Amino acid sequence: MSNRILLVDDEQEMRKLLRVCLSPYSFVIDEASNGEEVLDKIITESYDLILLDIMMPELDGFEVLKTLREHLDNQIPVILLTALGDTERIIEGLKIGADDYIVKPFEPKELVARVESVLRRAKHSKSKLESFVVKSLSFQPKNYIVSYNNKAIPLTKKEFQIFYRLVSNKGRVYSRDHLLELEWGIEYEGDTRTVDTHVKNIREKLKGVGYENTIIETVWGIGYKVPEGTD
Amino acid sequence: MSNRILLVDDEQEMRKLLRVCLSPYSFVIDEASNGEEVLDKIITESYDLILLDIMMPELDGFEVLKTLREHLDNQIPVILLTALGDTERIIEGLKIGADDYIVKPFEPKELVARVESVLRRAKHSKSKLESFVVKSLSFQPKNYIVSYNNKAIPLTKKEFQIFYRLVSNKGRVYSRDHLLELEWGIEYEGDTRTVDTHVKNIREKLKGVGYENTIIETVWGIGYKVPEGTD
DNA sequence: TATTATCTTCAAGGTTTTTACACATTTTTC
DNA sequence: GAAAAATGTGTAAAAACCTTGAAGATAATA
Numbered sequence: 478m479s480n481r482i483l484l485v486d487d488e489q490e491m492r493k494l495l496r497v498c499l500s501p502y503s504f505v506i507d508e509a510s511n512g513e514e515v516l517d518k519i520i521t522e523s524y525d526l527i528l529l530d531i532m533m534p535e536l537d538g539f540e541v542l543k544t545l546r547e548h549l550d551n552q553i554p555v556i557l558l559t560a561l562g563d564t565e566r567i568i569e570g571l572k573i574g575a576d577d578y579i580v581k582p583f584e585p586k587e588l589v590a591r592v593e594s595v596l597r598r599a600k601h602s603k604s605k606l607e608s609f610v611v612k613s614l615s616f617q618p619k620n621y622i623v624s625y626n627n628k629a630i631p632l633t634k635k636e637f638q639i640f641y642r643l644v645s646n647k648g649r650v651y652s653r654d655h656l657l658e659l660e661w662g663i664e665y666e667g668d669t670r671t672v673d674t675h676v677k678n679i680r681e682k683l684k685g686v687g688y689e690n691t692i693i694e695t696v697w698g699i700g701y702k703v704p705e706g707t708d
Numbered sequence: 709m710s711n712r713i714l715l716v717d718d719e720q721e722m723r724k725l726l727r728v729c730l731s732p733y734s735f736v737i738d739e740a741s742n743g744e745e746v747l748d749k750i751i752t753e754s755y756d757l758i759l760l761d762i763m764m765p766e767l768d769g770f771e772v773l774k775t776l777r778e779h780l781d782n783q784i785p786v787i788l789l790t791a792l793g794d795t796e797r798i799i800e801g802l803k804i805g806a807d808d809y810i811v812k813p814f815e816p817k818e819l820v821a822r823v824e825s826v827l828r829r830a831k832h833s834k835s836k837l838e839s840f841v842v843k844s845l846s847f848q849p850k851n852y853i854v855s856y857n858n859k860a861i862p863l864t865k866k867e868f869q870i871f872y873r874l875v876s877n878k879g880r881v882y883s884r885d886h887l888l889e890l891e892w893g894i895e896y897e898g899d900t901r902t903v904d905t906h907v908k909n910i911r912e913k914l915k916g917v918g919y920e921n922t923i924i925e926t927v928w929g930i931g932y933k934v935p936e937g938t939d
Numbered sequence: 940t941a942t943t944a945t946c947t948t949c950a951a952g953g954t955t956t957t958t959a960c961a962c963a964t965t966t967t968t969c
Numbered sequence: 970g971a972a973a974a975a976t977g978t979g980t981a982a983a984a985a986c987c988t989t990g991a992a993g994a995t996a997a998t999a
Contacts, residue, residue, distance in 0.1 A: 513828040536829065544837070633945055650851045670987090671947055677988065695987065697955065698865040699852060864956055901976085902958055908978065926976070928966065 479503040480596055481523065485515050485538070486530040486558065491581075495528060498585040499592065512536025516544060519553070523659055526596055529575075530558040531566055539570065546574040554599045556591060611644050611708050612692055625688045635660065636679050639672070643693060648705035650696045676701055710734040711827055712754065716746050716769070717761040717789065722812075726759060729816040730823065743767025750780055752883075754890050757827055760806075761789040762797055770801065777805040780880065785830045787822060842875050842939050843923055849876075856919045866891065867910050870903070874924060879936035881927045907932055 482504045484495045492508050499506060507522065509515045513536055515527070527545075531538035542555055557570045557578040567578050576595050579588060608617040615624050621637045623630045632640060638660045643651065653672040657665040676693055683692065694702055713735045715726045723739050730737060738753065740746045744767055746758070758776075762769035773786055788801045788809040798809050807826050810819060839848040846855050852868050854861045863871060869891045874882065884903040888896045907924055914923065925933055 511825065513825055517828055517831075535825075547838075635946070648851060668948060670949085673987070674947075674989085677990090681989095696852060697986070702851070866957070898957095899959060901960085904976065905958070905978085912978095929975070 479505050480525040481505045481507065482592070483507050483509060483515065483518060483522075483524045483527045485509045485512075485527060485533075485541070487511055487533045488530075491530070491558075495588070498588050502589065502593075504592075512538070512541045515541050519545065524553060525599070526592060527553060527555045528558060528579075528592070529555050531563070531570065532560065539566075539573070542570065542575060543573055552599075554595045556595055611647070611703075612690060612706075613708075614644075614688070614692070616641065616644065625683070625686050628686050630682050630686050630688075632679065632682060636675050636682070639675050640679050640693070643701060643703045647703050650699050650702040652700035655700070672701075710736050711756040712736045712738065713823070714746070714749060714753075714755045714758045715739045716741075716743075716758060716764075716772070718742060718764045719761075722761065722789075726819070729819050733820065733824075735823075743769070743772045746772050747775060747780070750776065750784070752886065754886065755784060756830065757823060758784060758786045759789060759810075759823070760786050762794070762801065763791065770797075770804070773801065773806060774804055783830070783833070783877075785826045787826055840876075842878065842934070843921060843937075844939070845875075845919070845923070847872065847875065856914070856917050859917050861913050861917050861919075863910065863913060867906055867913070870906050871910050871924070874932060874934045878934050881930050881933040883931035886931065903932075 480503075482499065484492050484506060485508070486492050486495070487510055489510070492510070496506055496508070507518065507524070509518055512533055515529070516536075518524075519527075529538045529541060538557060542557075545553070545555070554576045555574070557567065557575045559567055559570070559578055559580055561580050561582075563580075570578060576598070577591055579591055606619045608615060608619075610616070613625060614630075616622075617624070618641060621632070621634060623632055623637065623640065639656060642656065642659060651659075653669040656672050657667075657669065661667075680691075680693060683690075692703055694704055696702055713730065715723050715737060716739070717723050717726070718741055720741070723741070727737055727739070738749065738755070740749055743764055746760070747767075749755075750758075760769045760772060769788060773788075776784070776786070785807045786805070788798065788806045790798050790801070790809055790811055792811050792813075794811075798811075801809060807829070808822050810822055837850050839846060839850075841847070844856060845861075847853070848855075849872055852863075852865065854863055854868065854871065870887060873887065873890060882890075884900040887903050888898075888900065892898075911922075911924060914921075923934055925935055927933055
């Protein structure tokens, strides 16, 4: 599956340049010309990487990144585009969660290298690969395995995806639509209730291994969540 | 849901022009021809954006904006309409809380762009996403959570909506009709007393977790409010 | 290709939320 | 202070929403 990249820059020329540089590779590319548009798109679409210009009028790259990390998807990789010599802002940007930065003007080759490196890292990133334990359930994302008392719970791929998303974003409510977008793809047209069925199956399988907590909670009229709390 | 826009200008021609420019898009448009009418309408109706002419006889745009920001809704986006070269007033206007400005005469395209930009920004404004604390209650709007002493209060969706509206507009009184319009939708046909029931339930649930303040006050003959005061 | 596993759809039945309404209580008006 | 108007409250019906099971469709595997 080709990676989806969002290019963010207020200057159309720069977006064009970025697009040209990346076009030889099999990326699906989308653009946004200002901060608000980015937030909008992130909520409705889903991307594997964001190339984010820092200097934009109104809502600048910093603000976008901050909002993104604090309120929206905390995992999506971000590469900052900065002007030469803007060391301070680079450091600041990395602090608040950027994954890498590229200084304008840049070498096309370097751009691609950075993009691929970040994508690769993201794919194998700790958060995505490392096992962890939540509420007595131990997750092993790289193998699509969840286990309880050392007993593996035979989740299917979709089930795992949903469960993993909810668990690794404890406390956050996901609407059915949002889950469909995140786990199925950009323009899923099918029945929303599909999510319900998967949730049902997850719950069933959890019970099947003797796990009695109600870990996936229904938020009436909204969606599903895994509540925060002791693990 | 389409956004509601209030056009404010003393010249009918200008209102007509604005309306024509915006008509290709799915906005619900209302008009006002003087300052007093604006304040009137803001209190009884609700809008997502106000296009406000500065130069009006009697109560001018400044005064309206000031009153709006000081006494009424502090969040509703406002775009100022100004004459060419009126830099001073523009700056002044932005200072007292306008979100953007447009210089007359304007390009229709630009008007629409500005309008949409401001609307988008408002939709994702921090205030809509960020958690906050009011009178010992902590709100996490993103996840539909209100909690007291770290204990979640199990509000239903409607209850949360109403409570959140009142709390995030402390000091402002909302009539039942207005709340219905805001939280139910423009053409609600049911019983007004439905609001009372929800308010009752909210109060009950607050007591249920040991919260004894009377945070939602009844304003006799008008509606409900959450009073301003120490948090 | 046949077989199996997984995913999706659908509808019946159950649960929760929302609404309506009747009556109690409070506030205002005269 | 009595009548009228507005609000508070409990209950129950109505509506909205969720769960569940089963069956068809699709994809994966042998």
